[in-house]
Amino acid sequence: MAPPYSNGNGYGYGYGYPSSSLPTSSSYDYEYRNNNEPQSICDEISACVGAMLGQLWGYMNGRGRQAAWSWVTKAAQQIKRNMTRRRLLSFPHLLVGLWVLVMLWGERWVFASRIRSCDWDHWEDWPAGVTPHRLIFIADPQIIDPHSYPGRPWPLNPLTITITDNYMRRSYIQLQKQLHPDTVFFLGDLFDGGREWKTATGDFEDPEWAKDHRPAEERKHLKEWHRKYGDDYWLREYARFGNIFYDNWNLGGVFPGPGQRGRKLISSLPGNHDLGFGAEVKVPARHRFNAYFGETNRVDVIGNHTFVSVDTVSLSAGTSSMRGQVDLQPIYGPVQQFLKEVKATKRRAVQKEVRFWRGEVEELTFEQKVEDLETADFSKLPTMDPGEGAPDFPTILLTHVPLYRDPGTPCGPMREHWPPAKPPKGQAGPVIPDHRNAISVSGGYQYQNVLDPKDSQRLVKDIGNVIHAFSGDDHDYCEVVHSTEQGNVREITVKSFSMAMGVPTPGFQMVSMYNPIDDKGNPLPGSPKTTLQTHLCLLPQQLSTFVTYAILGVASVLILIARAFLLPVFNLQPFALDPIPHPSSVLLPIFKPKTEGDDRFAYDVAPTSSGTSSSKFPSARMSSSSSTTRPRGQSITNSAQARAASPNTKAAKANSGKWGWGQNRGPRIEIRRDSYYDDKERDSTWKPASRSGSGSRNRYTLGVVGREIWTTCWRVVWMVLLFFTYLTYKG
Structure with missing residues (x-):
């Protein structure tokens, strides 16, 4: 018999010493006392660890290896029994094949089908032979993060993130492959909790006057957010956003459409979830956003139209009720300065575009000469701005927050939250006010559903020549024509691109532009009066897809149960295999x-x-x-x-x-x-x-039926889940 702490081979304590040569406790004490070294518990721990390792090594070399070989043998036998034609071509596997087709439809094909139905040729109405510029607006992707569902347990939150990311990735991939847009604009709220994640530098605490504004549900998570989620986490979220949208950009093609300058993706317009809103905008978060996404206030000439992007979440600080109590100049100052110069910026951008089409150098050229500083004339410096009266392209305003409208202004029949109220008999126009169909004129912590009336009027007036506006934030579609004070501008609030924003059917806005010009930038004679056409493209309803899976799941279980009960009636071939007989380890004699x-x-x-x-x-x-x-x-x-x-x-x-x-x-x-x-x-x-008697036969039949139900259902379940996991992993 092996001594205590032995590995079974006659060696104690796992160190290779023969058990007979182990020192006794008295010799240990004597040896330590003579060396003036105190006895340590580490020696006992080392001895125990060595003994356990020795026992484990002996087990792996003996019974463990035999058990492993037995398991491998049984697994090989089971695989061999399953790889027969009768098993492979069985009814449960046929049902799995049906599930594979349904999941390919729900996770892949339905996206391509929906977006293909929105092809430009299906709704564009231009003269034959024209080459319009094709642009797409994406609003509120708002990628899910810990801010979205702070109370949700661990397994559900990562699963929600994966499912929503896959939904947007699949939609965007098909958008690029099927539609090949020349330009893609994002309308803000790229992140859900971007304003909450600390920057590397700068104060990120809420001001004292604003601490009570935060909802109680968020207040209890605030310390954890500031401890766990900082600049490194935001950078990972930025990479995640890029993995969905930037990495798949070239799927739409490297070269632009006929007659276009190039392909563009512009994602610099911020939303309230990226920076905050009004007086509570986080200035350090805005600096970080500018550094990675570009200037938040900008002018772009695309398709002979001028696009003006305005950081309206910061602009709203100028009309905030807190303006007279705290210094908000760092928040609203840059955007107000941009609006003062925006008309000149527009003229310069138009001239650069015209110079390109004329084949000239876009930038200014300066005469090279040497002058005395005291006599130099700076009043005649060359400029790109031709001044008032120069040609101007139709202007499109881009803002994350919709412009102001009277409460109850209806959004039209394409709004999903609530359809328009039915007008009374004899009334041709819509019901006004229609509060259910309208965007609510209200606000709260870090949000406001529409801009202040003064900000809305100022935007239209300062920018000038605004023929259309596009906004986000509301997550649902809304189309209104504003009042005369706001230039009778037609505005479309674009649906959210995400399935997690409270709207069952996400979507995006397609815009086709055609504005032919001469070499001065003026419209050609006979040009269409309307230079812009729009179309709402709806994405698949993910909830409907899940309902389809649930219905098919219930139907599959019922079918397998019915088949199991019909097995003895029609003498069908059972799917369940008989267990492999193994001799007992204790054999009794005959x-x-x-x-x-x-x-x-x-x-x-x-x-x-x-x-x-x-x-x-x-x-x-x-x-x-x-x-x-x-x-x-x-x-x-x-x-x-x-x-x-x-x-x-x-x-x-x-x-x-x-x-x-x-x-x-x-x-x-x-x-x-x-x-x-x-x-x-x-x-x-x-x-x-x-085995004799009807009762025994009934029990035997029920046992066969039960085993058949369990075996077939389990086979279908694990194969279906495995394929779904594969599709989810691949994105």
Whole structure:
């Protein structure tokens, strides 16, 4: 027997010392005392660890290796049994094939189908042969992060992030592949909690006057957010945004459409979830946003139209109720300065575009000469701005927050939250006010549904020549024509691109522009009066897809249950395999001598059957026997017949008693095996009593049905989940 802490090979403590040579506790104490070293608990821990490692090594070299090999053998046998034609072409696998097609439709094909139905040729209405510039607006992707569902437990939050990211990625990939837009504009709220994640530098705490504004649900998570989510986390979120939208940009093609300068993706317009709103805008967060996405206030000339992007979440600080109490100049100052110069900026941008189409250098050229500083004339410096009265392109205003409108202004029939109210009989126009169909004129912590009236009027007036406006923030579609004070501008609030923004059917806005000009920038004679056409493209309803999965799941279970019950009725081929019979580790003999010590009786071992319901050896009886051993598998009836035909039958009867006492000096206990598992003897031999009777047959049938239900359902479930996991992983 191995000593304590032995690895079973005669070596104690796992260090390779023979157990006989281990020092005693007294020798230990003496040795430590002589060396003036205190006894440490580390020695005991080292000894225990060594012993455990030694035992583990012995186990892996012995029983562990045998167990592993046994497991591999069983797995190989099971795989071999499953790779037959009967199994591969079975009904459950046919059902799995149906699931594969449905999931390919729900996770891939439906996106391509929906976006293909929005093809430009299906709704554009331009003269034949024109080459319009094709642009797409994407609003409020608002990628999910810890700010979105702060109380949601760990498994659900990552799953929500993965599903919503995959939804936007698949939609955007098909958008690029099917539509090939020349330009893509984002209308703000790129992140959901971008304003909450600290920057590397700068104060990120809420001001004292604003701490009570934050909802109680967020206040209890604020310390955790500031501790766990900083600039590094924001950078990872930025990379995640780029993985969805930037990395798939070239799928739309490297070259622009006919007659276009190039392809552009512009994502510099911020939303309130990126920076905050009004007086509570986080200036450090805005500096970071500018550094990675570009200037928030900008002018772009695209398709002979001028696009003016305005940071209206910062502009709103100028009309905030807190303006007279705290210094908000750092927030609204830059955007107000931009609006003062925006008309001149527009004229310069138009001139650069015209110079390009004329084949000239876009930038200014200066005469090279040397002048005395005191006599130099700076009043005649070359400029790109031709001044008032110069050609101007139709201007499009881009703002994250919609412009002001009167409460109850209806949004039209394409709004999903609530359709327009039905007008009374005899009324041709819409019902006004229609508060259910309108954007609510209200606000709260870090948001405001529409801009202040003064800011809205100022935007239209300062920019000038605004023919259309596009906004986001509301997540649903809304189309209105504003009042005269706001220039009668037509505004479209674009649907959210995300499935998690409270709108069942996400979407994006398509814009087709055609504005032919001469070499001065003026419209050509005969040009269309309307230079811009729009179309709302709806994406798949993810909720409908999940409902389809649920209906198919319930139907699959019911079908498999019905099939299992029909199995014995129509004698169908079962899917469930019989368990692989394995010999028991404790083998019982067929014959055992009554008196010990007589080795003339051979042990005949009968294989057990894993299909036996109650006992592996259901019955036994005592019988007499001859000196020769009965062959393995021979039934008791056959043994009796053999004795009857034997020439020594009379002698056997004479020497044997009632209970088989004879020349073998004692009775033998014969353990009969269940011969009904043997097909050749099924009809000619005895069967155990547990199989007789209608009740037993019913129990046996129910057992087969139950096993069939479990096996088929489990096979379908794990294969379907495995394929869904693969599709989710691939994005």
